[in-house]
Amino acid sequence: MEARGWAGLDFLLISGDAYVDHPSFGPAVIARVLESRGFRVGILPQPDWRSRDSFLAMGRPRLAALVTAGNLDSMLNRFTASKKSRSSDSYSPGGKAGLRPDRATIVYGSRVRECWKDLPLIIGGVEASLRRFAHYDYWSDEVRRSILVDSGADLLVYGMGEKQIAEIAALLERGVPVEKIRSVRGTMYRTAALPEDGRTVEVPSWEDVSADKRKFAEAFRLQYPEQDPFHGRAVAQRFGTVWTIQNPPPRPLTMDEMDGIYGYPYTRTYHPMYEKDGGVPAIEEVRFSLTSHRGCFGSCSFCAIHYHQGRIIQARSHGSLVEEARLLTTLPDFKGYIHDVGGPTANFRIPSCDDQLVRGTCRGRQCLFPTPCPKLRADHSDYLELLGKLRALPGVKKVFIRSGIRFDYLMADKKTPFLEELCAHHVSGQLKVAPEHVSPGVLSVMGKPGCEVYGKFMEAYAEVNRKLGKKQYLVPYFISSHPGADLKDAVQLAEFLRDIRFQPEQVQDFIPTPGSLSTCIYYTGIDPFSGKKVHVPKDRNERKMQRALLQYREPKNRETVISALKAAGRPDLVGEGPRCLVREQHKETRRGRESSPADSSGKRKRGGKSTASPRQGGGRKEPSRGPGRSPSEGRRPG
Structure with a gap:
């Protein structure tokens, strides 16, 4: 600010991410949009939320404070599917975890209000966008209020935000009070009364959806089709005595507008102050x-x-x-x-x-x-x-x-x-694709095509690579414990993996993130569009078994896989046959540790078990690979 001769800022942009000036990072894009229109923008990345001091460092901005949690929801950024804290944060300097608070948008908003009670506060980014209605929060296992209400913000910008922030900035610059900004597409605001335009769609209130799962599903069913920029209508939801009104989405960006956004003079790297920490890991994927x-x-x-x-x-x-x-x-x-x-x-x-x-x-x-x-x-x-x-x-x-x-x-x-x-x-060498599952029932809940489509694609991919003389493999991604999946579905997926001779090194347990249809089904157990009940695997043991079945070759998963197969009524998949997933426990191992230190092949034993590779077990020959299969098949991850 001193170098530029600025006595003060127009906008203070507070972000939960370290600052990376690259078009893949939302805070950088919003800042560049405002800068291109002549506004003075200060970036406050990852402030110490425990005190007001860092929020006051650049002084009171003239027009507004802008708050975002960053490129990810702050709860998803910190916690795994099993609700354990992640050990790293790729959007922080050096990948260090713990540099942003949980529910960062709410915490930062509260600090802004402590510093400047009458300053316009505008929230945006993925966290604000996906939590704009009353929503199920997986990490607290409860229905939470709109983040617009809990943050105390005047406006919520949902979606990508460039059009909205430019229009809001122009209105504020003209002297329009923030409480009068009510017609900007792609925004949400609070009001004491429901609009009387006759077109606003009213969905069940927070009190209703938090007390009745069918009301939650009904609210989702009503607001979901309104997220279209051409025929979408305003959507209202009540929180006590306050209404939140979502305006229709913004019109799609034109090609010229898209080109303009990606043509700003980004430095395309992280701020130099992070050099001492080794930079910001998230830039490597998109550099x-x-x-x-x-x-x-x-x-x-x-x-x-x-x-x-x-x-x-x-x-x-x-x-x-x-x-x-x-x-x-x-x-x-x-x-x-x-x-x-x-x-x-x-x-x-x-x-x-x-x-x-x-x-x-x-x-x-x-x-x-x-x-x-x-x-x-x-x-x-x-x-x-x-x-x-x-x-x-x-x-x-x-x-x-x-x-x-x-x-x-x-x-x-x-x-x-x-x-x-x-x-x-x-x-x-490898092409990543996401069939996600093979069970028709699960794929139907997911909104994904039938397994036969993926089968045809596998064949076509293998044939093309054969003609080209290339050894290139498919790396399919699968989700375990998705709504609609029971143990029988997980067994079906395991058998599919067996048949294509592939073991995934990574399995994604389903995480109910705010805003998605699957999360609505996870919380309610109801398909909001058909009203039908859907099985939801919430039991920790069932989730563990579904995940283990996808990696049934892992020695550490063996006992869990056997338990899952028995629970699913598929003991036929435990044994020595070529279609079996795991072998039965050997009698000498169950009786005790009486075997000699070495078996007939000369391999050393530990606890009565050979230390030979799992691929050598049972005397079965491992099938050879062919195009379209991963080079890691049959091996333990890592």
């Missing part, structure tokens, strides 16, 4: 990656990206992306490899159909589930052209795709050779 678009029409039930970014694709121009790629080639650490070109789903570069840009997304139906819509534009032509331009740039050796491919959309494209181009030029 040499390109964001080509936003939005996702996949609409998976467990994912809240479409709830935050919307279902309508908003893409950047080829020129903008090529220019950024040229910039990457000038960076000192660039080795010739662009790590990713994508977005929430890499191969969604165009809207799913022409109607979306005119009438919005369809109510009551999805683009890909349960089968692709007849109007779906499954076409990778634009993406292939973009990738070709990037590959041709001087200094670029390889362009990878790592942000995830939606394989059902790929299989629906009969017009372009995208799979061939993908395997030939854009896979680094």
Whole structure:
């Protein structure tokens, strides 16, 4: 401020993340948007929330304080699915944990109110966006009020926020009191009375949804279809004597607007004050990656990206992306490899159909589930052209795709050779995909395609790589303990893994994050759209068994897997047969530790067990691998 001759700030932006000036980090984007419009912005990253001093360091801002928890929900950032504290935080200097408070948006908001009672307070970011209505909080196991109410903020910006913050800033600059700012799309505000416009959708109150799970499901059913920028209406929810009103979502960004946002003069690295700590780990994943678009029409039930970014694709121009790629080639650490070109789903570069840009997304139906819509534009032509331009740039050796491919959309494209181009030029030995499960019932709850689609994709991927003479593997991701999954479903998934000769090194236990359909089902046990009951695996022992079944080859999981198979009525999968998942306990091991120190093969024994690799157990020959299977199959992770 002194160097720039600033006597004070216009906006103070408080963030739960360390400051990284890169377009993949929300606080940097919002700050650059305001800066481009002539406002003086001060960044306060990870302030000491235990006192007011750090909040007062740059003085009172002239127009408003802006608060965000950062790129992740602060509770998800700190806790695992088993509610244990994470040992590191990639959005903090040196990866150090504990530099932000739990429920950071609320805590920071409270400090701002202590410092300046009458200063406009505006909250935004992922945490605020996904907690904007009364929501189930997994970590406290309760229904919490809207974060707008609990933080004491005047306005809540949901979604990505660039349009909203620019409009709000212009209104504040003109002298409009914050309590009069009521019509900005993509915002939420508090009021003492329900609007009398006749169009506002009223959902059950916090008192109702916290006392009655069916009311919670009903509130979700009513507000969910209103999250469309073309036909969405305002949504109201009461908290005691206060109403919160969500205005309709903002219009999708145009290509020019997207290009402008990613064209700001970002330094593309963390602040120099973090050098002593070794930097900020989160930058490594995106340092040499390109964001080509936003939005996702996949609409998976467990994912809240479409709830935050919307279902309508908003893409950047080829020129903008090529220019950024040229910039990457000038960076000192660039080795010739662009790590990713994508977005929430890499191969969604165009809207799913022409109607979306005119009438919005369809109510009551999805683009890909349960089968692709007849109007779906499954076409990778634009993406292939973009990738070709990037590959041709001087200094670029390889362009990878790592942000995830939606394989059902790929299989629906009969017009372009995208799979061939993908395997030939854009896979680094392994391609990550997310079938998530194989059980039809579970996939239906997830909003994912049937397992047969993934099977066809596996075959096509293997065939293309065979023709290319490449040994490239698929790395599928699966979720355990998702709503709708019982032990029989988990066994079915384990058998699928056995048949494709793959053991995942990572298994994601389902975490009920705010804002998603799956979280609503997890809390209520009800599908809010059909009203039908859904099995939810909440018991800790059942969750442990479901997870263990996905990694049934792990020696440490053996007893848990046996218990799970017996509980599921599948003892036939315990034994020596080629289709068995685990072997029975040997009699000599159960009787005691009487065996000699070495077996007939000369292998040393411990506690009566051979120290030979699990792959050698039972005298069974391990099947050979083929294209489309992971190189780590049959091995213990790590």
